[in-house]
Amino acid sequence: MTAGGGDTRLAPLAVTLGEPSGVGADIVLMLKAAKADALPPLFVLADPDMLSARASRLGLSGRIRFETIAAPEDAAGARPEALALLPLENRQTETPGTPRPANGAGTIEAIDRGVGFCLDGRASAIVTGPIDKKALYDVGFRHPGHTEYLAELCSRSGTPVVPVMLLTGPELSCVPVTIHIPLADVPAALTRDLIVETCRITAADYRRRLGIAAPRLAVAGLNPHAGEKGAIGEEDEAVIRPAIEALRAEGIDAVGPLPADTMFHPPARARYDVAICMYHDQALIPAKTLAFDETVNVTLGLPIIRTSPDHGTAADIAGTGTARPDSFAAAIALAWKMAASEAAAKTP
Numbered sequence: 001m002t003a004g005g006g007d008t009r010l011a012p013l014a015v016t017l018g019e020p021s022g023v024g025a026d027i028v029l030m031l032k033a034a035k036a037d038a039l040p041p042l043f044v045l046a047d048p049d050m051l052s053a054r055a056s057r058l059g060l061s062g063r064i065r066f067e068t069i070a071a072p073e074d075a076a077g078a079r080p081e082a083l084a085l086l087p088l089e090n091r092q093t094e095t096p097g098t099p100r101p102a103n104g105a106g107t108i109e110a111i112d113r114g115v116g117f118c119l120d121g122r123a124s125a126i127v128t129g130p131i132d133k134k135a136l137y138d139v140g141f142r143h144p145g146h147t148e149y150l151a152e153l154c155s156r157s158g159t160p161v162v163p164v165m166l167l168t169g170p171e172l173s174c175v176p177v178t179i180h181i182p183l184a185d186v187p188a189a190l191t192r193d194l195i196v197e198t199c200r201i202t203a204a205d206y207r208r209r210l211g212i213a214a215p216r217l218a219v220a221g222l223n224p225h226a227g228e229k230g231a232i233g234e235e236d237e238a239v240i241r242p243a244i245e246a247l248r249a250e251g252i253d254a255v256g257p258l259p260a261d262t263m264f265h266p267p268a269r270a271r272y273d274v275a276i277c278m279y280h281d282q283a284l285i286p287a288k289t290l291a292f293d294e295t296v297n298v299t300l301g302l303p304i305i306r307t308s309p310d311h312g313t314a315a316d317i318a319g320t321g322t323a324r325p326d327s328f329a330a331a332i333a334l335a336w337k338m339a340a341s342e343a344a345a346k347t348p
């Protein structure tokens with residue numbers, strides 16, 4: 001075991017900073033400064049000059065030592081009080097609050113290399129800092145977000161991967177079935193097959209990586225009052241209920257469709273492990289309202305483990321030292337726990 005309680009048999013975590021004009025660098029540096037050697041083994045994929053400029057801006061230069069490494073394996077030899085840093089080939093400049101198109105290549109390189117290390121078994125998991133989606137779209141990035149891009153990277157070896165977004169916190173875990181699409185497109189995108197596949201992946205990853213052998217899924221309706229028996233919209237009865245019946249027939253503990261307005265209060269939450277929601281904000285509003293600082297974004301369905309803080313780039317406070325690193329800390333801790341749980345399951 002390491003000083004941080006880490007299991008030295010596991011490969012280190014690969015950490016990306018996300019958008020350089022956001023708080024990704026701040027929260028990594030602040031967490032390292034606060035926790036020193038109490039973190040699991042990890043390394044950061046970053047431009048060294050950009051990261052040290054942000055450390056200097058935050059007044060943390062004297063408290064954090066960087067140790068440049070050439071490969072993930074070298075992270076194990078880094079001093080526990082130092083932050084292991086694997087330099088990017090693409091350079092990035094430090095411009096808090098203002099995205100620069102020239103920084104986009106480095107942001108994408110960090111994700112690509114972090115995923116590659118996970119697929120090769122040289123990193124246990126990837127923990128991603130938030131990206132500015134519009135800034136990346138402007139330089140040609142063609143994926144709605146990390147979730148979809150990670151699936152594309154993991155599918156390149158031939159087996160197609162369907163990604164599922166999970167937001168998990170101390171009081172609520174929920175999955176949006178449709179993710180980064182306009183609200184107007186949601187009804188057409190919701191199909192029985194998509195709901196069934198999302199729930200199957202969720203149940204399987206809960207069993208395999210999150211330590212719940214028989215997860216209880218609560219499936220939300222789409223319309224007010226879950227459609228009021230078809231009087232307020234037809235998707236609940238025509239699409240969602242048949243999906244739940246199919247899931248139950250194969251032994252998955254799914255109930256619903258439940259009216260979304262009454263499924264998030266404490267006694268209702270006690271009846272399930274994960275809420276399956278029909279669109280992004282139906283899931284993320286309750287998750288972030290209940291525990292903005294502790295909720296973690298996990299991508300299920302991948303051959304690798306990926307976690308991320310629940311928040312975005314917070315460019316309005318980047319470089320000010322006021323960003324809270326708690327959700328990022330929770331993302332690190334959960335990635336390590338999932339990696340340990342997966343390794344234990346593989347051990348004969």
Ligand SMILES: NC(=O)C1=CN([C@@H]2O[C@H](COP(=O)(O)OP(=O)(O)OC[C@H]3O[C@@H](n4cnc5c(N)ncnc54)[C@H](O)[C@@H]3O)[C@@H](O)[C@H]2O)C=CC1
Pocket residue numbers: 018023027129130131132133134145146297308309310311312313314315316317322323324325
């Ligand atoms: N995993 C990812 O890559 C994610 C990326 N985003 C992206 O982030 C960008 C900004 O999104 P917004 O909707 O503005 O959400 P946001 O989470 O960046 O900011 C919303 C508000 O919360 C505050 N905030 C966020 N994180 C904080 C922290 N750690 N400590 C203290 N205050 C914090 C911000 O200052 C802001 O006032 C968008 O481009 C979005 O696509 C959003 C969510 C996740």
Ligand SMILES: NCC(=O)COP(=O)(O)O
Pocket residue numbers: 131144145146147148284297308
């Ligand atoms: N609102 C959640 C979010 O945008 C996370 O996106 P991703 O980049 O993790 O796919």
